[in-house]
Amino acid sequence: MPLTLEIVTPEARVYSDTIDTVVIPTVEGEVGILPGHIPLLTQVAHGELRVTKGNQTQWLAVSGGFAEVEGDRVSILAEHAITEEKIDENAVEAAMMRAEQELRVAKNIDPQQYEHLQSLVRYSGVQLAVKRRRR
Amino acid sequence: MASTREIRRRIKSVKNTRQITKAMELVAASKMKKAQQLALAGRPYSQLMARMLAALADRVEESQHPFLVERPVKTRGILLVTTDKGLAGPLNANLFKLVMDIKTPAKYYVIGRKGSQFIARTKRDMVADFQVTDRAAFSEVKVAAEFMVKQYLEGVIDTIEVIYPRFTNTLVQEPTLRPVLPLGSLKDFVSQTSATAGGDARVAADTREILFEPSAAQVLEALLPFYVNRHLYQLVLSAKASEHSARMVAMKTAKDNATKLLGDLTLEYNKARQAAITQEILEIAAAQFAA
Numbered sequence: 001m002p003l004t005l006e007i008v009t010p011e012a013r014v015y016s017d018t019i020d021t022v023v024i025p026t027v028e029g030e031v032g033i034l035p036g037h038i039p040l041l042t043q044v045a046h047g048e049l050r051v052t053k054g055n056q057t058q059w060l061a062v063s064g065g066f067a068e069v070e071g072d073r074v075s076i077l078a079e080h081a082i083t084e085e086k087i088d089e090n091a092v093e094a095a096m097m098r099a100e101q102e103l104r105v106a107k108n109i110d111p112q113q114y115e116h117l118q119s120l121v122r123y124s125g126v127q128l129a130v131k132r133r134r135r
Numbered sequence: 136m137a138s139t140r141e142i143r144r145r146i147k148s149v150k151n152t153r154q155i156t157k158a159m160e161l162v163a164a165s166k167m168k169k170a171q172q173l174a175l176a177g178r179p180y181s182q183l184m185a186r187m188l189a190a191l192a193d194r195v196e197e198s199q200h201p202f203l204v205e206r207p208v209k210t211r212g213i214l215l216v217t218t219d220k221g222l223a224g225p226l227n228a229n230l231f232k233l234v235m236d237i238k239t240p241a242k243y244y245v246i247g248r249k250g251s252q253f254i255a256r257t258k259r260d261m262v263a264d265f266q267v268t269d270r271a272a273f274s275e276v277k278v279a280a281e282f283m284v285k286q287y288l289e290g291v292i293d294t295i296e297v298i299y300p301r302f303t304n305t306l307v308q309e310p311t312l313r314p315v316l317p318l319g320s321l322k323d324f325v326s327q328t329s330a331t332a333g334g335d336a337r338v339a340a341d342t343r344e345i346l347f348e349p350s351a352a353q354v355l356e357a358l359l360p361f362y363v364n365r366h367l368y369q370l371v372l373s374a375k376a377s378e379h380s381a382r383m384v385a386m387k388t389a390k391d392n393a394t395k396l397l398g399d400l401t402l403e404y405n406k407a408r409q410a411a412i413t414q415e416i417l418e419i420a421a422a423q424f425a426a
Contacts, residue, residue, distance in 0.1 A: 008180045010273045010368055011173070028348050041190060042348040043357050066358060068187050075183050077361075079273070116274065 003035050005051060007060070007076045014081045015051075015060065022074055023050040024067050031067075033074055040069040044078060046122045048130050059084045061130045063123040080123055087131045096124035139411065142404040149400060153393035159222070160386035166269060167305070167379035173271060174302065174372040181369060184362055190345060191355055201288055202359045205317045211241040212283055212292030214367070216299035216374040217250030219266075223378055224385035226300055227253070229310040233298050234259075242292050244283055246276075246371065262286070271375050273368055280367040284360060287316055295363075297370050300377035306384060308377035315366055318359075 005022055007015040023032045025047025031040070044067050049060040065078030099120040106113075215234060217227050227249045234243075234253070243261045245251045251264040265279040286292050295316040300308040347354050 006179075006183075008183055010177055010180050010365060012176050013179050026348060031348075039190075039345040040348065041187065041345055041354055043354060066187060066354070066361070068183075068190065070190070075186075077180065077183055077187070113278075116278075 003033065003072050003074055005074045005076070007049075007062070007078060007081050009078055009081050014078075015083065017051075017053070019051050019053045021052045024074075024076065025049060025062070026067070033069055035072055037069050039071075040067070042067050044076060046119070046126050048126060048133075049076075049081075059130045059133060061087065061123065061127040063119060063126070082127065084130050087127045089128065089131050092124050092127045092131075096121055096128070099124065139404060139407045142400060142407060146397065146400050146404065149393050149397050153390055153397065156386045156389040156393060160383055160390055163379050163383035163386055167376065167383050170269075170271070170372070170376040170379050171302075174369070174376045177369050177372055180365065184365060187358065188362065191351065191358065200355060200359060202316055202363070203318050206293055208293040209240065210292050211237070211239060211294045211296060212244065212287060213237065213241050214244045214246065214279070214283060214295065214297045214299075215250045215254065216297065216371055217245070217247035217253070218378045218382075219248045221249065222385060223382040224388075226308060226378060226381040230298055230300060233310050233312055242286075244279065246279060246374075262291075267371060267375075269375065271372055273364075276368045276371045277364050280364040281360075283367075284316075284363055297367065299370050299374040300381070302373040302376040302380065305380045308381055313370065315363060 002018040002020060003022065005015060005017060005019045006013070021032060021034050023030050024042075025045050027043045027045045030047075031042065033040075044062060044065040046063045047061075049062050051058045051060065060081055060083050062076070062078045063080040065076060065081075067074065067076045099117045103114070103117050103121070213234075215230065217230055221227070230250070231253050235257075241260070243254050243259050245254055245261060245264040246267050248264075251261065254261045263279075263282060265275070265282075267275045267279075283292070283295050287295055294314060297311075297313045297315055299311060299313070301311040301313075302308055
């Protein structure tokens with residue numbers, strides 16, 4: 001029996017399909033979900049999400065969020081998520097550079113801003129890693 | 136009766152007004168569509184969030200998480216969500232009425248320039264104001280949300296409440312005061328969320344024990360702030376949709392009024408013109424008669 005995977009961000013539903021297996025990056029390491037998995041609720045870390053359907057594997061970049069496995073439904077709430085095809089390498093690189101630059105320059109910005117920039121850098125890094133995997 | 140020249144001048148100015156209001160109506164209409172779409176796009180997320188909380192609620196005994204514990208309220212924290220620009224009908228004024236009703240000590244956090252002007256004018260305690268563009272990205276709202284949560288945890292404020300125009304439909308926006316924190320006991324809260332999120336938020340039929348990673352308490356610890364951010368974001372989206380709807384309706388009314396006025400003025404102008412012509416003919420006739 002196939003799994004149903006749903007990835008939702010505040011701005012849109014990024015992914016919704018039936019799949020064979022998915023590997024989710026969590027704060028405790030990667031978790032592979034196959035049909036018949038026991039119910040699970042876990043925290044998603046910044047990282048690469050791997051979806052396998054038939055003999056095709058698709059990569060997604062996700063940033064922090066939550067994943068829930070219940071029956072044959074896998075739901076992922078993430079702050080950001082993007083499929084590999086949609087990643088614009090140049091734009092991401094530029095964004096990453098900007099964020100890193102700001103991190104270097106600003107020593108005493110408020111911690112929230114700092115955290116935001118850091119998460120931006122991490123998410124950009126993940127996106128690049130996903131995009132470049134092919135080559 | 137006013138001279139034809141004066142009437143012509145009025146007609147011209149009313150025409151200009153109509154043109155401007157018409158343009159603004161169109162702009163507001165397109166922004167409204169986008170804002171409404173955004174508000175709708177957030178819905179699956181809210182539903183999923185509610186379902187996860189529901190799954191948690193059954194398995195975590197009443198915890199001591201600061202978001203859940205009610206403490207004596209000394210200072211309320213109120214987030215006022217208004218527009219940056221005016222010309223949105225009674226939208227902001229209605230919100231301000233709600234603010235005026237608050238007599239207990241409170242600190243104010245504001246989104247939108249109109250709101251910060253109002254709070255400053257009425258000499259209320261404004262802690263911070265935030266800018267949110269029409270695009271209303273999550274990151275913009277998150278800054279405000281996290282700031283408030285921090286103050287809440289530090290004990291500067293004892294509640295987080297939001298005053299915003301709740302979007303019902305294009306014609307109706309209700310000024311609403313919505314408490315966000317503390318959440319009250321988890322279970323009541325979840326059933327309430329499920330109801331407002333609309334749709335299927337019950338814990339699913341799968342009764343096998345849920346595995347939490349790293350642990351139920353830790354997941355809760357992370358999920359709750361996340362939920363608060365998300366909730367505030369949804370409220371801001373709703374406010375944006377209200378803003379553009381209100382503006383569109385206000386501008387449509389203004390345009391219709393201008394059109395009506397234009398009709399009246401044109402009628403008056405034609406009458407005046409006709410009167411002048413009649414007068415002239417009479418004079419010529421009288422002159423001939425006398426000759």
